[in-house]
Amino acid sequence: MASIDLEKMRQKIKDTQWALVDFDWESPGAEKITAKQWPKLKTFMADLMWIEHVGARGFAALAKSAPTENLREIYTYFHAEEQRHANAEMALMKRWGMLEENESPVPSANLRLVIEWLERYADDTPFNLLATLIPMLEVALDGALCKYLLETVDDPLCHKVFAKINDDESRHLGVGFTVMEMQGKGPHYIKLIQLLGHLVDPRLIAGAMVYFPLLNSMRDNLIAMGMEEEKLYRSMEKFKKIGGRTSQGRRNPWFQVIHYHGTIMVNRSNYFYHVPVDMLVALSNKIPRRLLPAPPSWVAELTHRPIA
Amino acid sequence: MNDSTINNQTHQILDVIIIGAGFSGLGMAIQLQQANINNIAILERDKEVGGCWRDNQYPGAACDIPSNLYSFSFAPNPNWSRAYSSSHEILQYIKSLVSDFELQRYIRFNTNVKKLAFDEKAGFWTIKTDETKNLKARSVVIASGPLANCSFPNIPNLKEYKGHKIHSARWDHDFDFSGKKVALVGTGASAVQIIPELVNKANHLTIFQRTPAWVLPRLDARTPHWVTSLFRKIPSAQKLTRQALFALHEIGALGLIWNSPLTSAMQQVALKHLQHQVKDPWLQRQLTPNFRIGCKRVLMSSDYYPALQQPNCKLITWPIARMSEKGIRCVEGIEHQFDCIVFATGFDIGTQTAPFSVKGIGGRDLGEDWKRGAQAYKSINISGYPNLFLTFGPNSGPGHNSALVYVESQLNYAVQGIQRILNEDLARLDVRKKSQEKYNIQIQKRLSKTNWNSGCKSWYLTEDGFNATMFPGFATQYSVQMSQFEDKDYDRTPA
Structure with a gap:
């Protein structure tokens, strides 16, 4: 994947828009979801949809902090496109009888904590961190979750919808890796000092405390559904390979941190990481719902209805 | 000359043709009339006066500048009902200018200007309109306004x-x-x-x-009756209020510009x-x-x-x-x-493009000349287009004060120029190219230090980021620069 012309990409993004009304949500195929796969698929779709939505909020933060007008506009589109993915996935859930009218999937406790963190701190998160983290999550989505979904679900509409989602994601990745390489320019030691400064920022430490358990709980859900861990491992390798394909990419210190974390996240034998993080998962699941703050109003923007 | 016949003359060369019967067009006519220049016509494409205030009659339409400042100093209105008057009330004020200064006789409604061309030998402008017969005038004032065409x-x-x-x-x-x-x-x-x-x-x-x-809060209020009475009985009280409002808005320039x-x-x-x-x-x-x-x-x-x-x-x-x-x-x-x-x-901003075809000396085209950014001398004259005056021309926009303060300065300057053309019987009064360039270099240099040019996209800027809209300074500075007609910057050609 070569670096792309971001000006041309902005126009391409504008020229390749699609909407939920482009699909016939009543078309045959919903019956192909088997009773056996239905409950786990419901959990999987809810996780997938929420991760898209959380990614959308990340792009919203990038749209504020991006260094150029062009990138700000691109990220504004990506914010909306991730929301479109979440909406489309909710529409699929509705089609498969997993949602009632006006119902949204209930986020897990880990997701609720991540949403709360994003609400408070996303806009203050360093651009370089978010601009590297989001491509990693998208590689995981693109390379593992979506592929797995299409391998297990026979509904043709699901395939049509995800063909569009994957086209969007490939543009997100193209921009993401280009921006990651842009961050590798400039004096290395300054980037390193900035990185160290951010790593001891209490807001980022709090972010890690909610983000790590979310990844682990999602990984557990996927494994429980029957997905091979190998898929996650391969997607992390892909992130490492593309992100580190150039010296500039490798000089981006956040890339080094995030791909290292991805590697240990998919390696279950790393007890030093997984034991405490799994404990955090268990702990967060014990938090009484009433103690969690009310979801922010951007969550209420989600809808499965193609027409408003 | 019988006044009632003025706006029916098509055979003779008029002294001045004003294009547009909005605030600035009518103000121009008033100022010319007061300078004893009456052989004029106002061409208005609509069937009513009022310009953007006639067009913008949407619910809630009102001015962002207090009415005691957003009105002509030479035509004070003691009866403004609110601090910030509605579009309807402003339109009534504009209509009152027509009746109070007897401007009706000059106005030709439903006359849409298509083209202006300057005859450099004879020294007059030919104005082509929707009508079959062309009009001729020694000077033209384009007062069609920056906000005439909706976008x-x-x-x-x-x-x-x-x-x-x-x-x-x-x-x-x-x-x-x-x-x-x-x-x-x-x-x-x-x-x-x-x-x-x-x-x-x-x-x-x-x-x-x-x-x-x-968005700043709007401190609007109904005008108390005693204030209206005071302004009627003691006009200098209203003048003082206007000056205080002007000064207050001038201070705002320090933050906004x-x-x-x-x-x-x-x-x-x-x-x-x-x-x-x-x-x-x-x-x-x-x-x-x-x-x-x-x-x-x-x-x-x-x-x-x-x-x-x-x-x-x-x-x-x-x-x-x-x-x-x-x-x-x-x-x-x-x-x-x-x-x-x-x-x-919003609008297609009139300060950035020629409102219609304008052909100057040697057939030069204003649209072409302004393709890479509109420029004028002191926002009012353009080199190569003699005897032509603009209101709301390039770089005359305020970001902090009443636009009419700027317009009044332009009207005063235009009258001085037109008086020279008529009194000295000039075929051409044309601003020097070098003077125009020098002025614009200064303006753009000053603009580069303003908030308008600090990186955001706005209707003040063209797609390329060129600011041909705003004046980088206080309204007082603008008034000072327009107070004296700069003879040394103009070439004069006798008729």
Whole structure:
């Protein structure tokens, strides 16, 4: 994947828009979801949809902090496109009888904590961190979750919808890796000092405390559904390979941190990481719902209805 | 000469033709009349006077500058009903100028100018209009205004929408909004005035915002009767009020034009205003601009934010992907369907382009000359286009004070120029190219230090980022530069 012309990409993004009304949500195929796969698929779709939505909020933060007008506009589109993915996935859930009218999937406790963190701190998160983290999550989505979904679900509409989602994601990745390489320019030691400064920022430490358990709980859900861990491992390798394909990419210190974390996240034998993080998962699941703050109003923007 | 025949003459060469019967066109006629220049005509494309105030009669339309300042100093009105008068009241004021100064005799309504061409040997302008017969004049004043032509947004498939469409500057007063699902595109100066009115009429109102603007509270109030009486009995009291308002707005320039501690203070006021009126953090975020106050036009409203939070109102900040037959598709994948879409999307700015074909010396074309950015000398004359005067010309826009203060200076300057042409019997009074270039280099240098040129996109700038709209300074500075006609900067050719 070569670096792309971001000006041309902005126009391409504008020229390749699609909407939920482009699909016939009543078309045959919903019956192909088997009773056996239905409950786990419901959990999987809810996780997938929420991760898209959380990614959308990340792009919203990038749209504020991006260094150029062009990138700000691109990220504004990506914010909306991730929301479109979440909406489309909710529409699929509705089609498969997993949602009632006006119902949204209930986020897990880990997701609720991540949403709360994003609400408070996303806009203050360093651009370089978010601009590297989001491509990693998208590689995981693109390379593992979506592929797995299409391998297990026979509904043709699901395939049509995800063909569009994957086209969007490939543009997100193209921009993401280009921006990651842009961050590798400039004096290395300054980037390193900035990185160290951010790593001891209490807001980022709090972010890690909610983000790590979310990844682990999602990984557990996927494994429980029957997905091979190998898929996650391969997607992390892909992130490492593309992100580190150039010296500039490798000089981006956040890339080094995030791909290292991805590697240990998919390696279950790393007890030093997984034991405490799994404990955090268990702990967060014990938090009484009433103690969690009310979801922010951007969550209420989600809808499965193609027409408003 | 019998006055009643003035506007019927087509055979003779008029001294001055004024294009446009808005504020500046009528003001020009008044000033010429007072300078004893009466062989003039005003060409108006509409059937009424009023310019943008005739066109902008949407619900809630009003001026952002207090009326005692947004009026001509030579025609004070002691009867303004509010601090910030409605568009309707301003239009009545403009109409009163016509009757008070007996301007009706000069005006030719329904006369749309198509082309101006200068005959350099004879020293007059030929004005081609919709009518078959051409008009001729020794001088022309283009007073067609910067906000004469409404602009629709550049949204793909705009024409595909089959529902009712309204532009804020061409309001459809016959359309009944009750029970209707309505969209409003834009969140600029017109939109913040329409929204609080429309939210009370429509069943549901959806606002589509591209970029939020800074909004300051609008300290509007009904004028007490005693004030009106005072202004009627003691006109100097109104004059004093006007001067105080002028001075107050001049101070605002320190914050709005240049980045200063006052800019931060004004931004804090706008931010506190937002935080006070909007409690939801996400909505606050959506409404918080990402540029310094002053970079774009600052809006004034105390009821815009509350209107947005009405149960039947929704703000959408997703980018618009395209129009569809029934509504607007946004990038979040949802098609929003409506009975009616209101476009509060502004104007094609007249300071950046020639309003019609203008041919100067040697057939040079103003549209071509301004292709890479409109330029004029002191915003009023253009080299190569003799005996031509502009109101609201390039770089004459204020960001902090009444536009009419600037217009009055232009009128005064134009009268001085026209007097020279007539009194000295000049075929051509043409500003020197070098003087124009020198002036514009200075203007652009000064503009580079202003908030307008600090990086945000606004209607002040062209697509290339060139600022041909704003004057980088105090209104007082502008008035001083326009007070004296600079003879040394002009070439004179006797008839």
